[in-house]
Amino acid sequence: MPPRISRRSPAVLSRRSAAVSTVVATALAAGLITVANTGSAAAAEVRVHDIQGTTRLSPLAGEQVTEVPGTVTGVRGYGSRGFWIQDTAPDADTATSEGVFVFTGSTTPTVKPGDAVLVSGTVTEYVPGGASSGNQSLTQITKPTVTVESSGNPVPQPQRIDAAAVPSAYAPDGDAADGGSINKLPLAPDKYALDFYESLEGMNVSVGTSRVVGATDPYHELWITVKPDEHRNRRGGTVYGSYTAQNTGRLQIQSLAPVAEKPFPKANVGDVLTGTTEGPLDFNQFGGYTLTARTLGTVTDKRLAREKTRKQSSGELAVATYNVENLDPKDPQEKFDALAEAVVTNLASPDVLALEEIQDNNGATNDGTVAADETLKKFTAAIEAAGGPAYDWRSVDPQNNKDGGEPGGNIRQVFLFNPDRVSFKDRPGGDATTATDVVRSGGRAALTHSPGRIAPADPAWADSRKPLAGEFTFRGRTVFVIANHFGSKGGDEGLTSHHQPPNRSSETKRLQQAKAVNTFVRKIQKVQKNADVVVLGDINDFEFSATTKALTDGGALTAAVKSLPRSERYSYVYQGNSQVLDQILTSPAVGDFAYDSVHINAEFAQQNSDHDPQVLRFRP
Structure with missing residues (x-):
């Protein structure tokens, strides 16, 4: 029902009923509100601080309140429409808020800041996102009847x-x-x-x-x-x-x-x-x-600059990871060109580049298409046009709509590599459902399928991207690279959740995924203790998380981001927190390395992706 808004003359206002409602009487008996010192108990009224109470939940939730006084401090005429009122006669308790939101539903409010109003309606606790989100609730007055007593009053001091x-x-x-x-x-x-x-x-x-x-x-x-x-x-x-x-x-x-x-x-x-x-x-x-x-x-404007990493030396192998955010041929050429420019200029054309969120040839069109060769041709052509190398690529097409992400998009990981600097060891047979494994060949570790997917039937990867493993050769040395895109944080409660600490339900799946990757890395190391292994990608978790601990369990891997000063450890900015989501991890045989989180997206209003790429340089 739309709010009813009326304007009363002073004479009419002076004849306001002083009768105490059932709600007020109940609240008085419970000690939830007080009686105004006017010489008459009948002058009791509900104030905003009585509605807000001393906890996060209103003591009057679900109850009707009548003629709650306040001054309008703000009006929102779009989205969740309504306005805020604040009591100009606060109590002495710092725990009780003196302001409350008045929700007007689909009706745009006609009040304005500085209006002194009386609001009647129902006190409710609204949980943005629903109860399952874990969010705190917003105390508000709904289905309001609003009376404007006067206008042009000063807004309460902030x-x-x-x-x-x-x-x-x-x-x-x-x-x-x-x-x-x-x-x-x-x-x-x-x-x-x-x-x-x-x-x-x-x-x-x-x-x-x-x-x-x-x-x-x-x-x-x-x-x-x-x-x-x-x-x-x-x-x-x-x-x-x-x-x-x-x-x-x-x-x-x-x-x-x-x-x-x-x-x-x-x-x-x-x-x-x-x-x-x-x-x-x-x-x-x-x-x-x-x-x-x-x-x-x-x-x-403090003129924040986008970073550029240094070029790898002739004896260094540069391996990078970049989440390109649902890239498909339908994206404008400007996005391809900007991402390509970042690869060439900001990442200094790494030798191996693991990409996350490469979509199929028609993007979100959900028609069974899974091939992504057109996406990759367009991207590699843009890189070459930007002055970069003529990258080759390797990947494994997923089963339709089995890897999560945008429906119909069929995102997957892809290896780009510069054939002038590094070669790829092709071992055929890997597909969406066939797992690659580790065998001994000539006294050294080898993959049964390269490129190949790690344990695609493992429940850890249900409706999630399966890791892509490949063998590369640089200056005669084999390097195993495993590209990942772990499950998202979707479903986790926010930091302002009413549960403290918040529930992080999504961590369960990433923990399983991390254990699966760790197990595979150990297989390689069991066959060849000194194998160079690089695990990288959008891990979707922090460097201090249980996920990272599971990846590094037993010393199989080291989180390279921890080589940076603590203040430099981030690849993503979420709700004002600069944090780690993208990572590169190395086996002990990799030894010394140089690591760089290249900040070109996450800190900027203009983004080509919401992730910052990561680069690792080492001498195999």
């Missing part, structure tokens, strides 16, 4: 969010008796960052000049940090280096102004959002706590 205000501890441990949830725990805003943000849910807040730690995305939002020194790296990002060392100063920024009316600024990591950004603090599915700006600062 609560400043800065480094001094946000606690360094991230969240309390969840209540074991409540399934690990923090929903019912009393808020401690002076102790935990998540509690601090929750205590301001729906309130008018502001941030001052702040560094951008997550570039503007296609949905017109960016991430800043209010803590300039929190895990900062030299390029301006905030590094995520541990499950127990959260970056508490991150905050998502959106604008209440429609993009058509006021374009959202383009910002890269390291840029600065200058001046004051002010508006209601929201909670949403794709980022948690979000400052929905009524007033947006301006972006100061």
Whole structure:
């Protein structure tokens, strides 16, 4: 039902009913609300802080409330339509928010900031993404009836969010008796960052000049940090280096102004959002706590440059990995050209390049096509046109719609290699369902199929990309390369989940996949202890994760990214966290190497992929 909005004269307003509703009476008896000091118990009313309460869940959830007073602080006329109100007579409890969102459904609100209103409706707890997402809920008033008492009032002064205000501890441990949830725990805003943000849910807040730690995305939002020194790296990002060392100063920024009316600024990591950004603090599915700006600062461009790795020497083998994000022939030539330019200029034309997310010849068209030769011809031609080598390629076509990813796209891993520098040992017979194995040949390890897939029937790879193994020869030395694209983090709960720590359900599959790859590497090493093995790709997990530990189990492999300083360990930026997803791992025989995470995409608003490529150089 659309909200009913009326405007009353002062005379009518003076005759507001003082009768206490059943809801209010119940809340009074439970001690959930108080009586205003007006000399009459009949003057009791529900205030915003009574609705918000001292935990994450409203004590009045599911109840009707009548004529809740507040001043409008922000209006959203698109997406989840509604407006925020804030009480101008706050209580003394820092745990209770004085702001709340009023959800108007499909109806665009007609109120405006500065309107003093009375709102009646139902108090609800809305979970963005649904209960299965693990997200916290947003307290709101739904099915509202709105009365505008007056207009042109000052918007309540914003609560400043800065480094001094946000606690360094991230969240309390969840209540074991409540399934690990923090929903019912009393808020401690002076102790935990998540509690601090929750205590301001729906309130008018502001941030001052702040560094951008997550570039503007296609949905017109960016991430800043209010803590300039929190895990900062030299390029301006905030590094995520541990499950127990959260970056508490991150905050998502959106604008209440429609993009058509006021374009959202383009910002890269390291840029600065200058001046004051002010508006209601929201909670949403794709980022948690979000400052929905009524007033947006301006972006100061710090001119972040895309990196270029050095060229390998004649005696070095350069092996790289790059997730090219669902590349198919239907993509514009500009994408092929940009990716090709990155291979030649930024990656210095590596000798072997493992690609992830190469789609079939008609992309997402779901008609049974699985071959990707047209995709690869177009890409390798673009590389040659950019001044790179005439790469050859090897791959194994998947079964239709059996490897996950975009339906119909049939993504797979592919080896590109420069035949002037390295040769490929073809051992036929490998296909989508035939597993490659390890045998002894001439006293050394060899694959039964090259290229070949590792254990494609193993349940670990169900609806996921199967590892691609191949034998390469460089200066007379065999190098085994295994290209991977492990299962995604889809289904994991966000860092702002009401479960603390959040559930990471997707890790189970990656752990199985890592064990399968580790087992295969050990097979090679059992036949030939000093075999050069390189495992690389989009591992979809952190260098400190259980997945990486399983890959390196028993010393079979070393995570090369750990050779970098902690502040340099990242290949991806997610919700303002610079983090590792793409990795290269080496067997002990590889010995000394040079490793480079080449930052050309993840930190930028303009991206050719959302991943940064990785390069390893060594002397086999």
